Amino acid sequence: MMAPAVFLLLVWMLVPLSMTLFFSFKKYLPLRGGDLGWVGFENYIRFVTSSSFWPSVQATLTIVGGVLLITVVLGILLALLLDQPMWGQGVVRILVIAPFFVMPTVSALVWKNMFMDPVNGLLAHLWKFFGFAPYEWLSQASLFSVTLIVSWQWLPFATLILLTAIQSLDREQLEAAEIDGAPALAKFFHIILPHLGQAVTIVILIQTIFLLSIFAEIFVTTQGSFGTKTLTYLIFQRVLESQNVGLGSAGGVYAIILANIVAIFLMRIVGKNLDK
Amino acid sequence: MAHIVLEKVEKNFSGVTVIPPLDLEIEDGEFVVFVGPSGCGKSTLLRLIAGLEDVTDGTISINGKDSTSVPPAKRGLAMVFQSYALYPHMTVRKNIGFPLRMAKMDKSEQVRRVEQAAAVLNLTDYLDRRPSQLSGGQRQRVAIGRAIVREPAAFLFDEPLSNLDAALRVGMRLEISGLHKRLKTTMIYVTHDQVEAMTMADKIVVLHDGRIEQVGSPLELYRAPRNLFVAGFIGSPKMNFIEGTKAEKFGAHTIGIRSEHITPSPTEGLWKGQVGLSEHLGSDTFLHIQMEEHNDPITVRSGGDVDMHHGDTIYLTPDANYIYRFDDRGLRIT
Numbered sequence: 260m261m262a263p264a265v266f267l268l269l270v271w272m273l274v275p276l277s278m279t280l281f282f283s284f285k286k287y288l289p290l291r292g293g294d295l296g297w298v299g300f301e302n303y304i305r306f307v308t309s310s311s312f313w314p315s316v317q318a319t320l321t322i323v324g325g326v327l328l329i330t331v332v333l334g335i336l337l338a339l340l341l342d343q344p345m346w347g348q349g350v351v352r353i354l355v356i357a358p359f360f361v362m363p364t365v366s367a368l369v370w371k372n373m374f375m376d377p378v379n380g381l382l383a384h385l386w387k388f389f390g391f392a393p394y395e396w397l398s399q400a401s402l403f404s405v406t407l408i409v410s411w412q413w414l415p416f417a418t419l420i421l422l423t424a425i426q427s428l429d430r431e432q433l434e435a436a437e438i439d440g441a442p443a444l445a446k447f448f449h450i451i452l453p454h455l456g457q458a459v460t461i462v463i464l465i466q467t468i469f470l471l472s473i474f475a476e477i478f479v480t481t482q483g484s485f486g487t488k489t490l491t492y493l494i495f496q497r498v499l500e501s502q503n504v505g506l507g508s509a510g511g512v513y514a515i516i517l518a519n520i521v522a523i524f525l526m527r528i529v530g531k532n533l534d535k
Numbered sequence: 536m537a538h539i540v541l542e543k544v545e546k547n548f549s550g551v552t553v554i555p556p557l558d559l560e561i562e563d564g565e566f567v568v569f570v571g572p573s574g575c576g577k578s579t580l581l582r583l584i585a586g587l588e589d590v591t592d593g594t595i596s597i598n599g600k601d602s603t604s605v606p607p608a609k610r611g612l613a614m615v616f617q618s619y620a621l622y623p624h625m626t627v628r629k630n631i632g633f634p635l636r637m638a639k640m641d642k643s644e645q646v647r648r649v650e651q652a653a654a655v656l657n658l659t660d661y662l663d664r665r666p667s668q669l670s671g672g673q674r675q676r677v678a679i680g681r682a683i684v685r686e687p688a689a690f691l692f693d694e695p696l697s698n699l700d701a702a703l704r705v706g707m708r709l710e711i712s713g714l715h716k717r718l719k720t721t722m723i724y725v726t727h728d729q730v731e732a733m734t735m736a737d738k739i740v741v742l743h744d745g746r747i748e749q750v751g752s753p754l755e756l757y758r759a760p761r762n763l764f765v766a767g768f769i770g771s772p773k774m775n776f777i778e779g780t781k782a783e784k785f786g787a788h789t790i791g792i793r794s795e796h797i798t799p800s801p802t803e804g805l806w807k808g809q810v811g812l813s814e815h816l817g818s819d820t821f822l823h824i825q826m827e828e829h830n831d832p833i834t835v836r837s838g839g840d841v842d843m844h845h846g847d848t849i850y851l852t853p854d855a856n857y858i859y860r861f862d863d864r865g866l867r868i869t
């Protein structure tokens with residue numbers, strides 16, 4: 260009785276996929292003549308040879324890598340902190356998780372206008388208070404700013420998964436290490452961190468899949484300027500700004516391939532970790 | 536070597552007293568067993584000695600030095616946990632060597648000690664495996680290995696055998712006793728199994744609700760229990776207790792008699808009863824006898840080939856030299 264479900268799933272996935280493939284081999288300019296016939300691999304070649312292609316791959320990887328690094332490192336630290344017994348634990352945990360429930364568009368707007376605005380932003384006021392010229396975050400350190408905004412959104416997710424992992428650590432192992440004479444740092448590196456290995460891989464896997472397609476944060480803040488044009492954003496520009504559906508679809512196919520390479524790569528790591 | 540003295544040691548968990556003030560002295564080289572029913576505070580007491588819990592009040596001194604606020608690593612004690620608490624991502628070699636690595640011991644000395652411990656514990660072939668690839672008994676030995684490499688002043692064991700099957704338990708019991716004979720290091724061993732306590736201990740500490748009921752050698756506790764609790768706890772099968780008029784005849788509130796000190800007879804005796812269940816163990820037979828005007832059946836040991844059946848009338852004669860008399864507060868009258 261699985262058949263209908265599998266069929267539905269296939270249609271669900273295959274229709275958009277085959278339409279993307281279909282358009283990628285066509286010259287299709289909706290506002291400038293519509294369907295202008297088959298062009299073979301021309302769109303594919305044009306997409307990668309365009310001067311914006313490699314910078315966009317680089318921007319994508321920088322943002323994904325940066326966010327992963329920040330969320331995993333800070334996530335582990337926060338999880339360690341939240342694991343300590345403290346007053347108001349429940350409230351603190353909810354506060355830490357809160358950013359995850361803010362829509363990406365909203366959080367990007369908040370960061371752009373409330374924190375990073377060079378005239379009215381809180382950070383600008385802080386800089387002025389200490390006698391520095393306000394920093395123009397989104398133009399002078401655009402890539403870093405976007406990374407920061409996205410990290411802020413994904414930190415709760417990483418923290419939550421890592422916190423559950425820390426809580427599943429057998430307390431007697433830590434006590435044994437204590438008796439064996441391990442200082443706090445050694446306990447962290449020899450006991451806690453290896454225990455977290457699996458959770459860290461899962462965080463990396465899930466986040467990578469979602470981070471490859473971040474869009475709203477860039478659309479709202481820099482609109483792809485100042486070197487923040489990611490692959491997703493480039494495809495968006497090709498389809499909607501240049502009204503070139505064929506070229507955009509070819510980009511989409513590249514993105515699918517890239518995502519799959521990453522996914523296979525990560526599945527392997529997770530598979531290996533889960534075997535243990 | 537360790538001589539451990541607990542003075543007025545007390546432990547509360549958020550206001551609930553788990554261990555009321557308690558004094559205990561553990562001599563150098565002794566094998567001491569803490570025994571008692573579940574929840575009586577055996578683990579807590581052991582963890583206080585290890586330093587994993589802070590005492591609420593009182594002092595713990597090790598070798599004459601007040602160690603009450605000394606951190607666990609500095610007390611020179613090694614502990615074997617009930618769950619073994621091996622480090623799952625390290626090989627057996629790394630697990631055993633971990634305390635040495637933490638002590639920043641010379642590399643070649645580390646290797647030598649790990650290999651020596653592995654040889655003693657028959658683990659040489661498993662040094663490169665991970666804990667998940669070992670059997671329960673092997674894991675147990677790794678945990679012991681990790682304790683002995685440090686050459687601690689005393690070993691603390693918290694129910695180390697409770698996760699093993701019966702046959703393996705007997706084997707490990709002998710191994711631990713053998714280890715104690717060879718190393719002559721103080722060992723404190725927690726168990727709720729009185730057979731383990733009887734067979735391994737030089738000195739047994741019977742705990743009940745955090746209080747020490749009696750301290751003594753296994754035979755002392757067996758022969759001269761101080762009160763009803765100890766009498767009932769030490770010995771298998773459990774000592775028979777009889778109250779009421781039968782006890783009053785002996786001038787006591789309760790009398791206790793062990794199963795081996797009662798002679799059954801089909802024809803004559805002091806007490807009359809009916810045979811209930813009988814357990815044939817081959818060498819011995821334990822008869823459960825339902826007495827008139829007494830609710831709990833009485834257990835009687837007799838030879839391997841008795842001819843008694845369910846429902847038969849039977850007469851029992853206790854050996855007067857082995858009747859233990861207890862007053863109404865449960866203390867033994869001597």
Ligand SMILES: Nc1ncnc2c1ncn2[C@@H]1O[C@H](COP(=O)(O)OP(=O)(O)OP(=O)(O)O)[C@@H](O)[C@H]1O
Binds near residue numbers: 571576
């Ligand atoms: N961390 C803790 N917080 C509060 N109460 C505790 C804590 N640890 C132990 N207790 C309580 O202290 C009492 C003694 O516990 P303990 O673990 O020492 O028992 P035990 O004699 O080792 O029992 P078992 O044979 O089941 O291991 C129990 O009633 C337990 O509920």
Ligand SMILES: [Mg+2]
Binds near residue numbers: 577579693
């Ligand atoms: Mg216990």
